[in-house]
Structures are given as C-alpha cells and as structure tokens.
Amino acid sequence: MSAVQPVGVGLIGAGRIGSSHAHLLATRVPGARLAAVADPRPGAADALASPLGATGYAEVADLLADPGVDAVVVTATTEAHADLVEQAARAGKGVFCEKPAGLSLAEVDRGIAATAAAGVAFQVGFNRRFAPEFAAARAAVEDGRVGTPYLLRSLTRDPGLPDYGRVPAWAVFLLTLIHDFDTLLWLNPGAEPVSVYAVADALVAPEFKDAGLLDTAVVTVRFDNGALATAEANFSASYGYDVRGEVFGSAGRLEIGGQPRHALAVSDAGGRHTDTPRGDVELFGDAYAGELAEFAAAVREGREPAVTGHDARRALSIALSCIASVRSGGPVDPRVAAATVDGRVR
Structure with missing residues (x-):
C-alpha cells in the first residue's frame, strides 16, 4: 500500500x-x-454498502478475503467482538x-495477543478522546494547569433506549459507563485504580430488573495517586444526550462538556431556549470521524494507534469490577475482582 493510497476499510455490522x-x-x-x-441479516449489507459505492457481503469470511480490504471496523453485536477481532487479525487486517x-479480560487479552502476533493495529472506539473539549482537558492536565488531581467526575445520561427488553444485562457498565471509565483513566494519567464501588438499580424500567437490566448507576473509583473519581449514568434524560466531565485539583478546575452544540438560540415568551443533542452520533460526530481517521493513519503508517487494546482492557477492568461490586454490595479491588467476572453472566 503506497503512502498516498487510501486504506480500504471493511465494516462488520x-x-x-x-x-x-x-x-x-x-x-x-x-x-x-x-x-x-x-x-x-438478509440484504442488510447490500442496503448499506451499495449507495456508498462499497461491496456487501453476508459472510465475514468473504469480507476478510476481499483484496480491497486492508483493515476492519467491528460494529457487530457486542458478544461477537472478541471473535471478530481475532478473525480479522488472523487475516492480517488492522482492527478497529x-x-x-x-x-x-480473557477475551480482550486474546485480541491483544492476536493483533500483536499478526503485527497489525488494534484500536478501540473511545470516541470522547477525539472530542475537542476532552482533548483540551487532557492537554491541560498534562500541562499541570490543575496541579495535583484530587477529584474527577464523568457522567453519561442517555435520552432513552428504543427497546429496554433487548438491552444486554450489565449494559450500564459495559456499554455506557465504560466510556466514562476510559475518560477518568485518561484524565488521571499514570494512575491506577485500587478500589471500585458501584451502586445501581432499575429506576427507569423497573419491570426489566429481574432480567438483569440496571439503568441507573453511580460508581466511585479510588486511584493509587490518592485521587477520587465518580462516574454516573442514567438511561432517561428527557432533555437530550448529556455527557460531561470535571477535574478538580490543587491548582484549579476543568469543566468539560455540558454546552449546547447548536448555534441557534430562541428567545420567546417562555424564555431562552437552545437545543440539546438527542444522541451520541449528533453530539460526537466529529469525534467519531476523528477516531476513524486516527485508525486509518495508524494502519497506513504501520504504527500503534492512539487508543490501544491495553486501554480497552483498563476500562473494561473497572466495568467488570462494578459488576463484582454490585453483586457483593461493597467496594472491590479491581486488580483482583475484574479477572473473576464475565460480562455475559447475569
């Protein structure tokens, strides 16, 4: 592949x-x-691929055998992620x-090992790192503008789910708060979590609690540098998709997010109104494009991407520790607890 030739990407899912x-x-x-x-799914690949000038396949093996595919983006069902990462690595494709x-942790370790053995890039989709405000916050922390971090906070409030009955158990930790855990780790560089305590319940859709769905959670994380962090999530923000962060330290405070992303503000008899994004694609569209551009560059340049499989492992370790904490009713040591949990088990 020449330096100027675009990376051919195959998307799975x-x-x-x-x-x-x-x-x-x-x-x-x-x-x-x-x-x-x-x-x-019958016709699904062609329906998406054809209008975009791409080829649709019903079988992953056919996509991996396509000589025009240099790298793969995995957006299939969560349960298939680990196997698809390994399959793509064995085919010599870079993997996002x-x-x-x-x-x-064992599944992520398999992906890390497979991509390392194949010598291909392995990036995981923590898009908030590519949002300008989060990137600026990380730079400010690295520059010492907040001094020694004391307290960190990250939250995600989703405006609602289309079908609570199809949401996987432990989704609040594994699919939603995992972004917040990566954010907290990223904004407290060099520190490792030593204690995780999670409290969660089904407040939005209590009828699904017996099926394992928890829709509201608060997590406390203690780091080995003394910093304390909280993360919270809820699946029913009536006002829109809400993602924010904060770092408070010895020299100052950083506030991240929370501002409307639309330039239009309407003032009328009811007051002043601005729109709030209704979903992640609307709020983080530029960040999604940025992370995919980083992946393509890493594949083209033969280097490690900015967000690695090891980053994915660290965030997942906190998410799995949350499950262990909910089960035990108390704080757990993530260095021990995470290895004992499988997110497929309710």
Missing part, C-alpha cells in the same frame, strides 16, 4: 453505529475509503473495534 461509521468512512475520513460491509473489545 450494519446496525445503528455501523451505519454511522460507514457513512463517515465513505465521506469524512481522510485517508480511508469504505470498501465493503458484512452483515448476516467498538467498545467493549470483549466481555471478559
């Missing part, structure tokens, strides 16, 4: 986030082109996998 990533790869990611889409990269 034509669902909601897969469709968004496909359109970004086809239109907004420098140095990349959407080459193919694979999805086992949506979070989580597995549902246990």
